[in-house]
Amino acid sequence: MATTLERTTALRGFRCRACQLLQPADERYVCSDCYGPIEPEYDLAALDPDLLREEITRGPRSLWRYAPLLPVAEPASHYTVGWTPLHLAPRLGAAIGVERLYLKDDSRNPSLSFKDRPVALALARALAVGLDTLACASTGNLAGAVAAAAARNGLRAFVFVPEATDESKVAGAAAYGATVVRVRGTYDQVNRLCARLADEEHWGFVNFTLRPYYAEGSKTLLFETAEQLDWTLPDHVVVPVGSGALLTRTATAVTQLRSARLVDDTPCRIHAAQPVGCAPVSDAVLEGFREVRPVRAPTTVARSLAIGTPADGDGSVAAIRASGGSAAAVTDEDVLDSCALLARTEGVLAEPAGGVVVAAARALAKRNAFQGGESVVLYITGNAYKGQPVSGPLGPVIGADADEFRGAYVDELR
Amino acid sequence: MSITVRLATPLRAAAGGSATLSFDAPDVSALVRQIADRYPELATRVLRDGEFGRFVNVFVDGEDVRFLEGDGDLRGKRVVEILPAMSGG
Numbered sequence: 001m002a003t004t005l006e007r008t009t010a011l012r013g014f015r016c017r018a019c020q021l022l023q024p025a026d027e028r029y030v031c032s033d034c035y036g037p038i039e040p041e042y043d044l045a046a047l048d049p050d051l052l053r054e055e056i057t058r059g060p061r062s063l064w065r066y067a068p069l070l071p072v073a074e075p076a077s078h079y080t081v082g083w084t085p086l087h088l089a090p091r092l093g094a095a096i097g098v099e100r101l102y103l104k105d106d107s108r109n110p111s112l113s114f115k116d117r118p119v120a121l122a123l124a125r126a127l128a129v130g131l132d133t134l135a136c137a138s139t140g141n142l143a144g145a146v147a148a149a150a151a152r153n154g155l156r157a158f159v160f161v162p163e164a165t166d167e168s169k170v171a172g173a174a175a176y177g178a179t180v181v182r183v184r185g186t187y188d189q190v191n192r193l194c195a196r197l198a199d200e201e202h203w204g205f206v207n208f209t210l211r212p213y214y215a216e217g218s219k220t221l222l223f224e225t226a227e228q229l230d231w232t233l234p235d236h237v238v239v240p241v242g243s244g245a246l247l248t249r250t251a252t253a254v255t256q257l258r259s260a261r262l263v264d265d266t267p268c269r270i271h272a273a274q275p276v277g278c279a280p281v282s283d284a285v286l287e288g289f290r291e292v293r294p295v296r297a298p299t300t301v302a303r304s305l306a307i308g309t310p311a312d313g314d315g316s317v318a319a320i321r322a323s324g325g326s327a328a329a330v331t332d333e334d335v336l337d338s339c340a341l342l343a344r345t346e347g348v349l350a351e352p353a354g355g356v357v358v359a360a361a362r363a364l365a366k367r368n369a370f371q372g373g374e375s376v377v378l379y380i381t382g383n384a385y386k387g388q389p390v391s392g393p394l395g396p397v398i399g400a401d402a403d404e405f406r407g408a409y410v411d412e413l414r
Numbered sequence: 415m416s417i418t419v420r421l422a423t424p425l426r427a428a429a430g431g432s433a434t435l436s437f438d439a440p441d442v443s444a445l446v447r448q449i450a451d452r453y454p455e456l457a458t459r460v461l462r463d464g465e466f467g468r469f470v471n472v473f474v475d476g477e478d479v480r481f482l483e484g485d486g487d488l489r490g491k492r493v494v495e496i497l498p499a500m501s502g503g
Contacts, residue, residue, distance in 0.1 A: 018469055030424050030498045035459035036469045037500075192473055195497035199422045208500055296481050309478060311499045314468055400476060 010047060011071045014038040014212055017315070025071060027129070029211045037311075038212055040071040042256065049261035053231065056262075063117055063220040069256055071216055072124040077153050081120040082220050084108045086228040086377070091345035093376075096362035100375050102234070104225050105348055107383035110152075111172070113304075113351075114246070114381040115145035118217035119206055123149045125213040126204035132156060133203040137194035139187050139242060139304045140169030141351075141382050146206055147178035158203070158412070160190050163397050166303055168385075174394055179412045181405065182397040186297060188309050189400040196402050207243075218246045222253035225377055226263055233257070233268035235374035236325070238361045240353045240381055241272045241281045242305040244312030251319035270320055271369065272327035273360030275300035275352075278308060279329035281316045282360075286329070289321045301332040302352035304382060326369055328360035335359055339384070351382035417445065419494045421456075428455040442466075442479060442486030445494065460496055471499045 013022045018036025031038050052068060059065030063082030064074040084106045093101030109116035119134075119142070126134060134150045135158040136142050143159035150157035157178035161170060162185065174180045183190045198208035206214045226233055233254060239247045250270055257263045274282040278298030284290050292313035298306035310316070320327060330338075339355035342348050350358075357378045370376050395412070398404045406413060419435045426433055435453070439445035446465060450457040466472045472479040473495045474488065488494075 018467075028424075030469075032424075033459075034469075035425060035467075035498065037498075188478060189476070191500075192471070192476065192495070192497065195422065195471070195500065196495070199497075208498070211500055294478065294480055296478075309471065309480075309499075 008068065009071060009073065010042040010044060010068045012041045012043050015041040025212070027209075029209050039252070040212055040216055042069060044069075044256060044259040047260055052260060053262055056227065063120060063217065063224075066220055066223045069219070069223065069260070070121065071213055072121060072128060075124045075127045075153070077127070078120060078123060078149065079110055079152055081109055081116045083224060086225055087346065087348075089346045089378075092342060092358070095341055095345055096358065097365040098361060098370055098376050099372050101361070102225075102229075102375060102377045103342075103346060103348060103380050104221055104377055105380050106221060107348070107350060107354070107380055109145075111141075111144040111148040111176075112383035112385065113141035113145060114218070114221060114379070115142045116148070117220050118142075118214040118245075119145040119149045121217040122204060122206035122210040122214040123153060125210050126155070127153065131202070131204040133158065133201075135159065135194070135197070135201070135203045135205045136207050137161075137187070137191045138165075139306055140165045141304050142207070143173040143178070143180065144169055144176070147173040147176035147180075150178060151176040155204075160194050160197075162187050162190050162306075164303070170394065179409065180394055181409065182394070183400050184397060185400055187307050188294075191309075193400040193402060193405065197405070200402070215245050215249055218249035219253035219256070221246070221379060222250045223257065226257055229375065231263055233263050233266050234377040235267065236269045236271060236364075236370055236376040238271045238273050238357050238364065238376065238378045240302075240305055240357050240379060241274050241316060242307045242310065242353075244281060244310040244316035246379070246381070247272060247281075248312045248315040248319050251323060254323070267324060269325040269369075270323040271325045271360065271364055272316060272320055273357045274327070274329050275302045275305060275335055275356050276329045276331050278302075278306045280308065280310060281313050282327035282329040284313070284317045285320050285327035289317055292317060300352075301335055302356050304351060304353045305356060326364060326367070328363035330356055330359035330363060338362070342380075343384075348380060349384040350380045351384050353382055354380040357381075417488055417491060417494055419445075419449075419496065422497050424498070425456060425459060425496060428459050429453050439488055441488050442474075442482070445488065466496075469499050471497050473497070
């Protein structure tokens, strides 16, 4: 029987990706049975596709237009996130050999990166359960998104980043009033510290304790892309890969749009874009879809993608394979050239991750991954300007050690 | 050759509520065998096919176990942390 929608979620519960157990959607963030990763699942087959499409079209010009396909309701206090433009990009297309090229320009979000999307979902959950502090482990963009969302909603924020994070991103997060903690070592060291803190502090750690909500925000890029293509799936999507969450949720979004019968069941090939200095997923895809091998010391100008041990790495490889997609790993020189090319040809000034995507699309085109006339969408996930001119106070750099953190940040923790 | 294993909260119930466990294991494979023998419920959560599973990250004195030199040698090491595999960006 068709259900009438009133912007309520069709959430059924959390499903474990490892053991498949369906469990209640509550404060849990790993499977209660096997400790595997859990993801929201929805009753989509019961929805009337015409009513759903109509409701989405009538909805707000933000990611909350997809409320029935999201696990939590929009908070009244937050600002608009999402519904970013999809540009046809003929000049860039001609330069890199792609006939029908689009840019999903997600640098146009409140903190200038796509991370505002997952944070909007995590924030909504944090507010719903009355948490007063947001926190994250970040390569830079997520730090800005968390700091901005906390500022907007009057919450406290702790953001943890590798010491070598782009100064402009650190400065931006500090300007929003977050406590920015720079940690010696790679992102993986930051992540280890945060996994421990998430366990011990009663905070809304967006990429740990709020993970099942957080990750759902990344689906909305593909939802919007399909709607902007008049409810058709793009033939190809090229996705920058750091943790792999955006890529795996792009695949989830495709599956959900098909299950809800909002789009026809046409192929949508998902391709990974990574820099050669940190390409665990692309390498695994290009070497016969093997298991992901972690990279101990990532070195790349695209620091936002420098995650050597991507939690959704194997999931990304599987999603790419199932979609019929591929991958590319591109040099730093190529990345910077491609950023300049993107700016010159289309007027879009992206951070290096955008250059990774453009360079990867060019490499894929050279390998004839795209056929004439097929639509190719590039995710541009971050802006080149990240709050350069203003800053706030910064605390000391610490080792990835919970006791050292608590010792060095006594006042902030009070 | 005593080594302490520190467990994240969601895993403690599977180990009788303990936050830390003590093992006498010279290397990672011995540790894995002892976890399987002494804490079968914990083993079903963190082990797959006789190794640590892909859904957990295991750190030995702060170093990812996959980057450990000397074939998982635990001699002279003190703390093993078992954490859920998650990351942000």
